[in-house]
Amino acid sequence: MKAFIPLNKLMIAEKSASRPDIWDGGEIISWINFEQRVSAWYHALSQYEGKYWALYLEDSLEFSAALLAIWQLERCAVLPGDPQKNTVAVLDNLCDGAIGIPSSKLPTLTQVFDTEKKTPQWQSLDLNAEVIKLFTSGSSGEPQLIGKALHQLSAEVTTLDTTWPHLDAASVTLSTVSHQHIYGLLFSILWPLSASRPISRKICLYSEDIHRCVLQCSSALLVSSPAHLSRLSDQLNWQPVKAKLQTVFSSTGPLNKSISKQASHLLGPAIQEIYGSTETGGIATRSQTRQTTASWQPFNGIHIRQVNEHTLELQSPHLPSNQPFYLPEKIKQHSNERFELMGRTDRIAKIEGKRVSLSGMEKKLVGHPWVEDAKITVLDGKRISTAAVVKLNSSGNEQLLKQTKKNITRMLKEHLREQYEPVVTPKKWRFLFEFPQDTQGKVTQHLLQQLFEINIKQKWPTVAYQTYRSSGELCMTLIISDKIAYFDGHFPVAKILPGIAQTHWAQHYARQHFSVKGRFTGLEAIKFSTIIKPNSVIELKVSYKNNKIYFTYQSKAGKHTSGRFLFEADHD
Numbered sequence: 001m002k003a004f005i006p007l008n009k010l011m012i013a014e015k016s017a018s019r020p021d022i023w024d025g026g027e028i029i030s031w032i033n034f035e036q037r038v039s040a041w042y043h044a045l046s047q048y049e050g051k052y053w054a055l056y057l058e059d060s061l062e063f064s065a066a067l068l069a070i071w072q073l074e075r076c077a078v079l080p081g082d083p084q085k086n087t088v089a090v091l092d093n094l095c096d097g098a099i100g101i102p103s104s105k106l107p108t109l110t111q112v113f114d115t116e117k118k119t120p121q122w123q124s125l126d127l128n129a130e131v132i133k134l135f136t137s138g139s140s141g142e143p144q145l146i147g148k149a150l151h152q153l154s155a156e157v158t159t160l161d162t163t164w165p166h167l168d169a170a171s172v173t174l175s176t177v178s179h180q181h182i183y184g185l186l187f188s189i190l191w192p193l194s195a196s197r198p199i200s201r202k203i204c205l206y207s208e209d210i211h212r213c214v215l216q217c218s219s220a221l222l223v224s225s226p227a228h229l230s231r232l233s234d235q236l237n238w239q240p241v242k243a244k245l246q247t248v249f250s251s252t253g254p255l256n257k258s259i260s261k262q263a264s265h266l267l268g269p270a271i272q273e274i275y276g277s278t279e280t281g282g283i284a285t286r287s288q289t290r291q292t293t294a295s296w297q298p299f300n301g302i303h304i305r306q307v308n309e310h311t312l313e314l315q316s317p318h319l320p321s322n323q324p325f326y327l328p329e330k331i332k333q334h335s336n337e338r339f340e341l342m343g344r345t346d347r348i349a350k351i352e353g354k355r356v357s358l359s360g361m362e363k364k365l366v367g368h369p370w371v372e373d374a375k376i377t378v379l380d381g382k383r384i385s386t387a388a389v390v391k392l393n394s395s396g397n398e399q400l401l402k403q404t405k406k407n408i409t410r411m412l413k414e415h416l417r418e419q420y421e422p423v424v425t426p427k428k429w430r431f432l433f434e435f436p437q438d439t440q441g442k443v444t445q446h447l448l449q450q451l452f453e454i455n456i457k458q459k460w461p462t463v464a465y466q467t468y469r470s471s472g473e474l475c476m477t478l479i480i481s482d483k484i485a486y487f488d489g490h491f492p493v494a495k496i497l498p499g500i501a502q503t504h505w506a507q508h509y510a511r512q513h514f515s516v517k518g519r520f521t522g523l524e525a526i527k528f529s530t531i532i533k534p535n536s537v538i539e540l541k542v543s544y545k546n547n548k549i550y551f552t553y554q555s556k557a558g559k560h561t562s563g564r565f566l567f568e569a570d571h572d
Contacts, residue, residue, distance in 0.1 A: 004161055005194050007154040011038065011068060011122035022061045023172045024201040026216050034065060039119045041069035044112040050096020052133070054078045056180060057100040058467075061201045062111070063179055064189055066099050071131050071150075072122060078133040079180045081143075081438065082467070094133075094145070127151040134182055136278045137252070137442040146278050148182075155317040156186055156281045157194045159299050163285065164247065164272075168219050171246050172198045174210065175223040182278045183251045187223040197221075205475060206539075206554070207233040214241045221247040222267070226255045227437045229263040229271065231556040242268030249274060252442055254341070256373075260288040275341070280325060281318030284339070295338040306331055310345040349378045351386060351424040361386070361420060368415045370396030370408070375435060376426065377448040387452050388412070388426035389435060400431065401494065405482075428452050434537040434556065436464035436479055451479065459485055461505065464537070473543040474513050478505075482534035497532040502561050506542055506551035510565075514544040518567035526563035 022029035057063040097107040132148040175188035251274035270289040276282040284296035312329040330342040347358040358376040365374035372393040436447040461478040486501040553560040
């Protein structure tokens with residue numbers, strides 16, 4: 001049994017075979033080699049001044065090594081959720097240096113090499129030091145920057161280890177979520193380091209990645225989210241996975257009970273859900289497959305109570321101090337300390353001078369027999385108004401095929417008017433098979449509002465998210481609006497996205513992001529597997545190598561299209 005190591009003593013604990021390894025698709029990187037990477041980052045960073053360093057590295061090995069080096073230098077890591085231009089502009093004003101971020105204003109490190117310099121004299125870290133700054137998701141408004149002291153992270157890691165003490169120390173921690181956010185940071189980096197469990201070097205973006213990686217391990221646990229669990233492919237043989245996957249965690253949002261059961265059926269273990277936030281840390285856990293209710297159990301040492309109709313009081317060792325923290329949540333408490341979430345109380349908008357609960361409106365919509373889920377956002381145009389993004393269930397989608405979208409919208413408006421005045425009901429509507437989500441599986445207000453910025457007729461999908469994998473592959477999440485011009489006349493009865501549009505987009509994005517050279521000479525290995533319908537959320541993967549563009553469109557429904565473009569090399 002491997003020993004638990006407090007976060008502040010990670011680098012000074014006994015160097016032995018009991019220290020965690022880094023797992024890289026079958027290859028094991030020992031703690032000794034990992035320590036060399038920490039040392040390399042330490043020496044590279046020590047050449048620069050400044051306390052606050054932006055840190056964005058997708059490679060878990062390099063991220064962990066750079067993070068521990070920052071801490072050993074008594075500095076603070078600022079973790080952005082993405083490396084986009086707007087984010088970099090914010091970091092330029094916050095930080096003294098950057099790691100993995102393409103800043104033109106700050107000292108920047110992208111990689112460092114092992115050095116022959118002597119390994120530093122590692123130190124025990126000050127638990128009261130501020131060591132991390134993270135951005136909130138923006139699911140309930142604009143993202144906010146939150147600072148964390150080491151004692152908060154250490155307390156939470158200890159909580160996790162005492163809550164799940166049975167986990168096999170040899171289990172590899174696989175993750176579908178980014179460590180740039182608090183959930184991924186704690187569950188896929190800091191907890192495994194303290195618990196001496198191997199960490200997977202690469203993230204699992206798709207069902208196929210999870211399937212392959214679990215089978216390569218003797219034992220594994222999975223850190224995931226509702227977004228990924230809802231998209232698990234039932235076309236894969238998950239039976240061998242069940243024997244190796246010990247535990248599955250889910251956070252970043254509540255998991256639908258039916259999805260929880262389906263994911264558990266495919267993967268084996270009951271899904272362990274985590275309720276919390278960037279500000280509060282973890283608050284409670286539940287497993288819906290083992291319970292008849294949707295209630296949550298607070299972690300040990302955490303106390304909550306409803307102080308009034310709109311406010312929840314929280315006391316937790318994961319907070320900055322012993323002072324209570326107040327949340328705009330409404331709960332239903334049970335006698336055994338368990339509780340049910342009844343919705344946020346801060347999502348109140350003023351529309352035409354009238355106060356309206358956005359979460360209440362969402363709940364009302366979900367009560368309609370055709371609606372599986374719904375999101376309400378506020379649009380600030382000539383007039384402030386609400387807008388609805390709706391995911392229909394199977395009955396609703398059948399009605400959408402039989403009737404016009406206008407009729408479906410009218411009936412849902414009538415349903416809302418049972419409780420809300422017409423002036424506050426949504427003026428704009430979007431019907432999607434899936435909601436747009438960020439890397440953490442969060443449906444942010446920004447992503448929802450983007451859906452309504454689409455022109456009347458457009459040639460391009462909305463890019464909800466994009467990232468580069470370490471292999472050089474570009475991964476994009478595309479929202480295929482029903483306003484896309486390619487749907488016109490293809491076909492009148494049931495619209496589908498033409499193959500010419502898919503190939504055109506793939507080549508366009510490849511040329512936009514890669515240095516594609518030479519003359520286009522042909523398209524080969526093209527395969528259309530599943531049609532793409534209007535209002536779908538699709539993942540496009542594109543890579544460029546050896547004068548070829550490789551592309552794949554896929555979604556929860558499976559693989560849609562794949563192929564490759566050929567280019568003739570330029571000859572000087």
